[in-house]
Amino acid sequence: MASEPQLEAVKGAKVLMVGAGGIGCELLKTLALSGFQDIHIIDMDTIEVSNLNRQFLFRQCHVGQSKAKVARDAVLRFRPHINITPYHANVKDPEFNVDFFKQFNVVLNGLDNLDARRHVNRLCLAAEVPLVESGTTGFLGQVTVHVKGKTECYECQPKPIPKTYPICTITSTPSKFVHCIVWAKDLLFAKLFGDKNQDNDLNVHSGDADNASRHMEDVFDRSVDEDLEKYGQKIYDHVFGYNIEIALTNEETWRNRRKPTPIYIKDVLPDNLSGQNGNLENCTTEESAVSAMSSLGFKNSQDVWSLAESSKIFLEALRLFFEKRHKDIGNLTFDKDDQLAVEFVTAAANIRASSFGIPLHSLFEAKGIAGNIVHAVATTNAIIAGLIVIEAIKVLKDDYKNYRMTYCLEHPTRKMLLMPVVPFEANKSCYVCSETPLLLEINTHSSKLRDFIEKIVKNKLGMSSPLIMHGSTLIYEVGDDLEEDVAANYSLNLDKVLAELPTPVTSGTILTIEDLQQEFSCNINIKHREDFDEENEPDGMVLSGWTMASTEKDNRIMSNGESTSTALEMQGNTDDIEITAGEPIGLGGIKRKHSETSERLEEASLTHTGSSSANQAPPEDVDDNEEEDDLVLLDNDPEIGKKKRLK
Numbered sequence: 001m002a003s004e005p006q007l008e009a010v011k012g013a014k015v016l017m018v019g020a021g022g023i024g025c026e027l028l029k030t031l032a033l034s035g036f037q038d039i040h041i042i043d044m045d046t047i048e049v050s051n052l053n054r055q056f057l058f059r060q061c062h063v064g065q066s067k068a069k070v071a072r073d074a075v076l077r078f079r080p081h082i083n084i085t086p087y088h089a090n091v092k093d094p095e096f097n098v099d100f101f102k103q104f105n106v107v108l109n110g111l112d113n114l115d116a117r118r119h120v121n122r123l124c125l126a127a128e129v130p131l132v133e134s135g136t137t138g139f140l141g142q143v144t145v146h147v148k149g150k151t152e153c154y155e156c157q158p159k160p161i162p163k164t165y166p167i168c169t170i171t172s173t174p175s176k177f178v179h180c181i182v183w184a185k186d187l188l189f190a191k192l193f194g195d196k197n198q199d200n201d202l203n204v205h206s207g208d209a210d211n212a213s214r215h216m217e218d219v220f221d222r223s224v225d226e227d228l229e230k231y232g233q234k235i236y237d238h239v240f241g242y243n244i245e246i247a248l249t250n251e252e253t254w255r256n257r258r259k260p261t262p263i264y265i266k267d268v269l270p271d272n273l274s275g276q277n278g279n280l281e282n283c284t285t286e287e288s289a290v291s292a293m294s295s296l297g298f299k300n301s302q303d304v305w306s307l308a309e310s311s312k313i314f315l316e317a318l319r320l321f322f323e324k325r326h327k328d329i330g331n332l333t334f335d336k337d338d339q340l341a342v343e344f345v346t347a348a349a350n351i352r353a354s355s356f357g358i359p360l361h362s363l364f365e366a367k368g369i370a371g372n373i374v375h376a377v378a379t380t381n382a383i384i385a386g387l388i389v390i391e392a393i394k395v396l397k398d399d400y401k402n403y404r405m406t407y408c409l410e411h412p413t414r415k416m417l418l419m420p421v422v423p424f425e426a427n428k429s430c431y432v433c434s435e436t437p438l439l440l441e442i443n444t445h446s447s448k449l450r451d452f453i454e455k456i457v458k459n460k461l462g463m464s465s466p467l468i469m470h471g472s473t474l475i476y477e478v479g480d481d482l483e484e485d486v487a488a489n490y491s492l493n494l495d496k497v498l499a500e501l502p503t504p505v506t507s508g509t510i511l512t513i514e515d516l517q518q519e520f521s522c523n524i525n526i527k528h529r530e531d532f533d534e535e536n537e538p539d540g541m542v543l544s545g546w547t548m549a550s551t552e553k554d555n556r557i558m559s560n561g562e563s564t565s566t567a568l569e570m571q572g573n574t575d576d577i578e579i580t581a582g583e584p585i586g587l588g589g590i591k592r593k594h595s596e597t598s599e600r601l602e603e604a605s606l607t608h609t610g611s612s613s614a615n616q617a618p619p620e621d622v623d624d625n626e627e628e629d630d631l632v633l634l635d636n637d638p639e640i641g642k643k644k645r646l647k
Ligand SMILES: Nc1ncnc2c1ncn2[C@@H]1O[C@H](COP(=O)(O)OP(=O)(O)OP(=O)(O)O)[C@@H](O)[C@H]1O
Pocket: 018, 019, 020, 021, 022, 023, 024, 042, 043, 044, 045, 050, 051, 067, 089, 090, 091, 092, 110, 111, 112, 113, 116, 166, 167, 168, 169, 376, 608, 609, 610, 611, 612
């Protein structure tokens, strides 16, 4: 429960929570117990069995029901007199517009994806409502505060492309090929060829968990004399057919998503159900070189196999594992240098991708896509939720001098597991919270308007309902209420190259892009460029402008704290970034220049909550001797503010 003065601040507050998952459940409970009385929750999802181990407001009987509604009911049982308003919906739905956001005193994010986070950031900026943002991955976590005019916005620092994925995305709702790879490698491959006793999310299904698990056990266990071909087909039908049928029964999941198609072997390889084995003669006897591709006569690892080809490779690789690598089974973990393992995983990922309408990939590409699942840690979510509430209370009290961004580390750094950082000022070149125009280098003679919209407007700028203007001429717009001929014109424009649009876009053109829902607009200066480096500039166009210039970044890191100012004064200097122990988490007055630590923290900047696969390097301990010149210490004594070397 909050203290008296804090209670004053929270009692009249109206707060919006976005996300009722791992962090959200903890957050709702902590808000209720801290005295908050008017809480609104948006979450688009239903409860999955795999949520139950940490989303403690949910029970087995709630599987398939709305997270927002069940979370509300659970908390009302111990705080019956507060108001909790649930919305089972996507925060990107048009009803959650700027006016909706304006009714709140603070918005608290417990989301798991960049897209939704950016959307909420823009609405908070437009509605001028403070945002407390959060994320966790395993033992790592962070809470940041974003208040227009006082701190940077969520998008002031360009975000690293997320390499981590929520487990539910992997098990139930893949939308990218990498999700299928992670599923094939960390779940299916591990289940078939790894340790049989491991916990494996492949056993878990919404709605019918018990039955599905039982079915799963029967399917995966192979009796000694079971025919290998039949066994392979049974696994195939189970994971690509039956499991998808089960998933489809949870209608809520698919209300706003494309439904997957169950795939059965008889439909894909009708003539090939017996005797489809490859030619083992082609296969070397050396175990490490056993290959389904060689055995079936596939040569080029850069070819993208069709669904039928992937299905053949899948069955053949499975057969070869049992026939040629039998003694490995039970001990295998995926190794990208194991050819047969890569073939199996590529084939399985491609079949799953077909089912979910995701483009298929070659073995060469699949091999390059890596990821590991980091399991969610309930305690990290609880710590982060506590920190969100602490920051929310400061925001409500307008105590901006004490705002902190706090990082939860895996290993103590300077004896701290919770690392508080004075928030940054807004990045003056941020295209979201300042009016700085962006620069786009693009080949205006070969790039189509469609490419520009997909790669830049949607992917890079995160706009979902864009409107594109060239001067006062509209060249593209989306909306349900467009007249037929106008919509037809826009769709004709999509396939035109920029320089051949009715109002040509050429070097020097300034385009204005707006998203009406986000009430956000920005200008892009177009610069024609003929050639792009395929490897480093795969989009064939390069957007720049809001990325911190490298010299500016170097200044941040190198500029030393010669000043004896307090943490707050130094916060006002954009060149000085520091980490200072904040009172809220009861740490002493340690303060150090933002040097390598911040780099590492930025690198570890988390993009999601929950179990996930990751390539993400956790922040490492900072060696006390590193960059000694950059270290300063503030004591809590009368000489406070006097800088000392940190020994
Ligand atoms: N656009 C969105 N609108 C509303 N809610 C969203 C949106 N995007 C994500 N969420 C919600 O944010 C929550 C994030 O919680 P969390 O990271 O714990 O994910 P999870 O799906 O519950 O768990 P996991 O994927 O790790 O099994 C989820 O409940 C998800 O439904």
